[in-house]
Amino acid sequence: MFIVRMTWGNWLxxxxxxxxxxxxxxxxxxxxFVPLWVGTVVGFIIFLAMLIYGPREKEEEEEG
Numbered sequence: 001m002f003i004v005r006m007t008w009g010n011w012l013x014x015x016x017x018x019x020x021x022x023x024x025x026x027x028x029x030x031x032x033f034v035p036l037w038v039g040t041v042v043g044f045i046i047f048l049a050m051l052i053y054g055p056r057e058k059e060e061e062e063e064g
Contacts, residue, residue, distance in 0.1 A: 004055075011054040015047040022046060 006014075026039030 005057050006054065007057055008051075011051055014054075015050040018050060019043040019047045 020043075022043035023036070023039055026034075026036060026042075030039065
C-alpha cells in the first residue's frame with residue numbers, strides 16, 4: 001500500500017480525524033467492556049504516531 005507524502009498540516013488533520021473516529025468507534029463497540037478513557041489514550045497514541053512517523057514531503061535541495 002502506498003501512502004502519499006503529505007505536509008505536517010495534512011498529518012495533523014488526519015491525526016485529529018483518526019482520534020475522533022477511534023473515540024466514536026469505542027463508544028459504539030467497546031464502551032460496555034472497557035471505559036472511554038482507554039479509548040482516548042489509544043486514540044491519542046495513534047494521533048502521535050501519525051504525526052511522528054507519517055511520511056513527509058521531500059525537501060528540494062538547491063544546487064549552486
